[in-house]
Amino acid sequence: GESVGLHLPTLSVQEGDNSIINCAYSNSASDYFIWYKQESGKGPQFIIDIRSNMDKRQGQRVTVLLNKTVKHLSLQIAATQPGDSAVYFCAESRDTGRRALTFGSGTRLQVQP
């Protein structure tokens, strides 16, 4: 289910299912996108990245899809495990030399055993 308001959107999945976390970005000039995982009390941990000249990239159990037409990014996690429970953020950057990341608002993933 999802919660709204001041709380992060939450995605609840069963262990072993696939998870899809979505992110919309606003700047069509962005040319680099990253997904981070943040566990409670810890810093963001790099998961996977993709450049704007690609539309799909696969890692270990994770796939990132980029749709530049609708400015949408998704993270797919295969065979979700309890250790995947965390808050997931997408972030974007653009090649202006600035290199600052602009973070999305985050999605909390809860994996039910």
Next chain:
Amino acid sequence: NAGVMQNPRHLVRRRGQEARLRCSPMKGHSHVYWYRQLPEEGLKFMVYLQKENIIDESGMPKERFSAEFPKEGPSILRIQQVVRGDSAAYFCASSPPLAGAASYEQYFGPGTRLTVT
């Protein structure tokens, strides 16, 4: 290869005191970024530094906040005369150089949680 190190991990200050947050980048990384995170929110960019240079401070509040990355030693984020609204988690990230600029990849430290009482 040690990751990005930040200290202290937790810092409590009374209103009006100064807070100093330290960040040691990963070995070989010459670019440092500071971000602030409020509860249940994403990270917000504050400042980007290279050794002895501030490259972009567009996310820094105009008053009370300053940052430095000296030739030797860690990067320091300094907050003077702290107020309750400064309470947040402050994260440092570093990235390696790439062709004279910073690589896109940023690796984050564990953060400093500042509480202003």
